[in-house]
Amino acid sequence: MKSFSYGFSEGSICKGSGYKPPNLHKWGPGVRDVFALHYIVSGKGYLKTQHTTFFLETGESFIIFPQMEVYYYPDPLDPWEYFWIEFYGGEASRLLSMINFTPNSPVVVASPQDLGPLFHVSKSAELEPFERERSDAKLHLLLSYYMEYYPSDKAFLTKDYTLSAREYIESNFWKPSLSVLDVVDYVKIERSYLFRLFKEENGVSISGYLTTFRIQRACELLRTSHLSVKSIAYSVGYQDPLYFSKVFKKETSYTPSEYKKAYNAGNTSSHFK
Structure with a gap:
C-alpha cells in the first residue's frame, strides 16, 4: 500500500x-x-x-x-x-x-x-x-x-469533572473575563484536585488548555474569514489585540498577519505548530 x-x-x-x-x-x-x-x-x-x-x-x-x-x-x-x-x-x-x-x-x-x-x-x-x-x-x-x-479503569465521576471543565471552556472561551477560577466554580470541586485531574487527563493545565483553544479558534477565523486581527482577538476572548498577537506568536511562531499570509500562500498547514 x-x-x-x-x-x-x-x-x-x-x-x-x-x-x-x-x-x-x-x-x-x-x-x-x-x-x-x-x-x-x-x-x-x-x-x-x-x-x-x-x-x-x-x-x-x-x-x-x-x-x-x-x-x-x-x-x-x-x-x-x-x-x-x-x-x-x-x-x-x-x-x-x-x-x-x-x-x-x-x-x-x-x-x-x-x-x-x-x-x-x-x-x-x-x-x-x-x-x-x-x-x-x-x-x-x-x-x-x-x-x-481497552476500557478505562478510572471512575466515571473523574471523567465527568474534567469533561465538564473542557466543555465549559469551549463554550465560554470568547469571554475576556473567563478565568481558571470560573472553571473551578462551574465544576464545583476543590481547586487543587481539579487542577491535578485536568492535567492528568489532558496533559496540560486548565489555563494552557484555554489558551490553546482560543488560538485554535483564532487560526480558524484567520483561515476562513475576512475579519481584522482586532475583531478576531475580541472574538476569542482578548480585549487587547497587541497582547493577543504576542500570545498567538508564542503558540504558533507566527504573528496573526503572518499566519494568514502564509496560509493563503500554502506555506503552513491548517494546524498551528
Whole structure:
C-alpha cells in the first residue's frame, strides 16, 4: 500500500488520517494541537515522551495528546508501518476518557483483531457535509473498539469533572473575563484536585488548555474569514489585540498577519505548530 495522508475541513471532529509504509520516517521532538492515534500494522518502533521511552510492535497502538512533547521513530532493522488518525475537541476528549489512554500511559498492547481497516475514514480531503458526518461516524466506530478492548479503569465521576471543565471552556472561551477560577466554580470541586485531574487527563493545565483553544479558534477565523486581527482577538476572548498577537506568536511562531499570509500562500498547514 502506498503512503497517503488527508487533512479534513472545518466542522469535523476528525482532522486527518493517513498511512505510512515501512520506512525510516521520524517525527519530533515536538507537540501537536490534536489527539493523534497510531496503529502499528507491522514492524517495530519507539515512542519517547518527556519521562519514558516505549518500545512498540505489530498490533499495538499509541496516542499523542495535545501539547504533549513526543519523539517517535522506527526500529532501523525492522521499521514499522502504521495508520494514524487525528481528532480534537470536547467530543474527542469524551470518547478518549472511556479508553485506557493517559499522557503517562499512551500505549496499549496488541488488539485481538486487525484495526487497520477502521482507520480508513475517508478517501478524500475535500469533504461534503454528509462525508464529514460519515468520517466522524467512522471515527466513533474505531474508538468504540478501543473502548471495548481497552476500557478505562478510572471512575466515571473523574471523567465527568474534567469533561465538564473542557466543555465549559469551549463554550465560554470568547469571554475576556473567563478565568481558571470560573472553571473551578462551574465544576464545583476543590481547586487543587481539579487542577491535578485536568492535567492528568489532558496533559496540560486548565489555563494552557484555554489558551490553546482560543488560538485554535483564532487560526480558524484567520483561515476562513475576512475579519481584522482586532475583531478576531475580541472574538476569542482578548480585549487587547497587541497582547493577543504576542500570545498567538508564542503558540504558533507566527504573528496573526503572518499566519494568514502564509496560509493563503500554502506555506503552513491548517494546524498551528
